[in-house]
Amino acid sequence: MSAPSDMLRTMIDAALAAGEEIACIYAAGCTIEEKSDGSPVTIADRRAEAIILDRLGAAFPEIPVLAEEEAAAGRIPELDGRFFCVDPLDGTKGFALRNGEFTVNIALVEAGVPVAGVIYAPVPDLLYYGARAEGAFRARGGAPAEAIATRAPPAHGLTGIGSRNHAASDTDARAARLGIVDYLPSGSSLKFCMLAEGSADVYPRWGRTMEWDTAAGQAILEAAGGRVLALDGDRETGPLRYGKADRGFDNPHFIAWAR
Numbered sequence: 362m363s364a365p366s367d368m369l370r371t372m373i374d375a376a377l378a379a380g381e382e383i384a385c386i387y388a389a390g391c392t393i394e395e396k397s398d399g400s401p402v403t404i405a406d407r408r409a410e411a412i413i414l415d416r417l418g419a420a421f422p423e424i425p426v427l428a429e430e431e432a433a434a435g436r437i438p439e440l441d442g443r444f445f446c447v448d449p450l451d452g453t454k455g456f457a458l459r460n461g462e463f464t465v466n467i468a469l470v471e472a473g474v475p476v477a478g479v480i481y482a483p484v485p486d487l488l489y490y491g492a493r494a495e496g497a498f499r500a501r502g503g504a505p506a507e508a509i510a511t512r513a514p515p516a517h518g519l520t521g522i523g524s525r526n527h528a529a530s531d532t533d534a535r536a537a538r539l540g541i542v543d544y545l546p547s548g549s550s551l552k553f554c555m556l557a558e559g560s561a562d563v564y565p566r567w568g569r570t571m572e573w574d575t576a577a578g579q580a581i582l583e584a585a586g587g588r589v590l591a592l593d594g595d596r597e598t599g600p601l602r603y604g605k606a607d608r609g610f611d612n613p614h615f616i617a618w619a620r
Contacts, residue, residue, distance in 0.1 A: 368421075368469065369492050372445075372479045375416035376465040379409035379449055380483035383456075383465065387484065393457045396433055401453040406430055409449035409465060417445055417467075424469075429573045432610065440604050442472050448573035452549030461485060462548030468576035473602040478580030480550050489554045491584030497557050511586040511619035512559035518542030519562040522552045535595065539563060539616075553578025556619045557585035564617040567592070572603050572610045582617055589617045 365373060386405040393401050410430045417426055425438035428447040438444070445467065450456060452463035461484040469477040469492075477492035488506075491497030500506040521541035536544065545561055553575075555561045579589040579601060590597040592614040601615045 365490065365498075366477075366492065366495060369477050369479070369490060369495065371416065371420045372467045372469065372477065373481075373488070373490055375413045376467050376479045376481040377488070378416065379412045379465045380481045382408050382412055383450060383463075384483040387456065387459075393453075398433075401457060402430065402433075403450070403453060403456065405456065406450040406453060410447065413447050413449055413465070413467060417447075421445075427573065427610065429571070432573075437606075440606065444470050444604070446470050446475070446573050446576040446603060448550075448571075448577075451574060452551075455548040460548065462551060464549045464551060466550050466573060466577035468573075468580050470576060470603045473604050474600070475576040475580035475583075475603060478577035478584075480554055480577050480581060482549075482551060489557065489581050491557070491581040493580075493584060495584065497581050497585035499554075499558055509558040509585055511556060511582070512562070513620055514562055520545060520560075522547055522555055522561045522564040535565065535567065538595070539565060550574065550578040553582045553589075553617060556587055556617055557582045559619070562619045565592075565614075566616070567614045570612045570615075572605065572612060575601065575612060575615070576603055579617070582619075587617060587619045589615055591615050 383405045391403050396402050410428050425440055426445040448466040451466045455462035465481045467479045468475045479490045481488050486502045488500040497509050498506040499509045519541045520543040521536050522545050552564045589601045591601045
């Protein structure tokens with residue numbers, strides 16, 4: 362197994378450093394605030410984002426960064442064909458509920474496509490990363506990374522993954538139409554990782570998400586052999602794309618497939 366590229370290594374190091382800060386705040390406890398859109402935010406979000414911006418800016422000053430808390434404050438850089446997409450603490454509700462289902466997400470986007478991604482879950486110390494032409498990997502508790510890959514659809518039916526906190530009201534009926542016979546709830550971008558490591562088969566999302574929620578997960582899943590497609594109703598319309606400033610960087614509904 363080859364070592365990660367310099368770009369991916371920098372993204373990994375930034376995610377680990379941010380995760381260490383988040384873990385310290387998680388252990389001590391903190392106040393949960395509310396942003397103007399009603400979503401939760403904490404000092405952990407802000408400190409983690411500052412760490413990531415500092416590290417990415419020092420290593421790649423020429424690449425702009427679209428980051429959740431900066432965007433919430435109206436600080437959105439001029440984006441061209443290449444940019445980082447950052448969610449410093451995905452799953453703030455999981456952080457508040459203290460269920461461990463929260464992650465640091467960092468992706469590199471090129472021409473609308475997430476080509477490299479890192480997802481780090483600080484509490485179980487679980488790291489996922491992947492990139493186009495490099496493959497996808499998982500590392501637990503600081504152990505050496507192991508390659509991961511999606512699985513073929515089981516003959517007995519599909520295992521679906523859904524949001525623990527944001528499931529749409531008609532999710533069960535739509536899931537049945539997809540051939541889902543078992544269902545695993547999960548929070549944060551770990552849903553993409555479960556597909557990438559071969560634990561499940563499909564993640565349909567009929568609800569609002571933002572680009573920083575999905576970019577790293579899409580990059581890892583696609584590096585592992587999967588795909589993420591935008592939806593118009595229940596119709597697949599092509600790969601989920603990034604840099605959608607005209608939409609305020611929100612995503613259409615989408616479906617993520619293992620294979």
